[in-house]
Amino acid sequence: MKSNKQRRLEIKAKRLKRAKKLLELDTIHQIKVLPQGAILANHEELKHNNTYGFFPEYYVDVSYTCCDCGSKEIWTAKQQKWWYEVAKGNINSHAVRCYGCRKKIRDEKARQKKHMEEMAEKEPHSNEAFFKGPPKRIKPDRSSRPVRFCG
Numbered sequence: 001m002k003s004n005k006q007r008r009l010e011i012k013a014k015r016l017k018r019a020k021k022l023l024e025l026d027t028i029h030q031i032k033v034l035p036q037g038a039i040l041a042n043h044e045e046l047k048h049n050n051t052y053g054f055f056p057e058y059y060v061d062v063s064y065t066c067c068d069c070g071s072k073e074i075w076t077a078k079q080q081k082w083w084y085e086v087a088k089g090n091i092n093s094h095a096v097r098c099y100g101c102r103k104k105i106r107d108e109k110a111r112q113k114k115h116m117e118e119m120a121e122k123e124p125h126s127n128e129a130f131f132k133g134p135p136k137r138i139k140p141d142r143s144s145r146p147v148r149f150c151g
């Protein structure tokens with residue numbers, strides 16, 4: 001019996017193989033035969049793009065390599081439709097990071113935001129001025145110095 005993880009890996013490998021082939025597909029001009037798993041694009045929902053280019057007629061699963069961890073990933077047709085048509089992503093944008101790496105960035109941003117909110121609510125230190133840096137340097141008055149001549 002295969003474990004769930006093994007089965008998931010097999011399914012992923014199969015989809016990756018298929019997505020690699022689909023990369024060469026011209027989704028803008030080839031509409032006669034829809035490839036397996038293709039999802040039709042709704043051009044009404046793509047109107048937020050200010051472009052002279054063409055919109056795709058459909059989306060297909062595409063493979064990509066995560067730019068952070070280098071893992072081979074699939075950007076599914078369904079995810080693309082959501083990104084371009086629901087989230088109104090730019091038509092020229094593509095998936096570059098895997099879910100894990102995106103989550104890491106999202107979590108880090110959330111952590112920083114939380115920290116800043118906590119700091120804003122914190123009572124200021126009794127000697128707050130001390131932490132705001134050293135007092136501004138006062139330029140020495142050079143007018144009273146004796147003039148030295150050279151040579």
Ligand SMILES: [Zn+2]
Binds near residue numbers: 068070097102
């Ligand atoms: Zn990654």
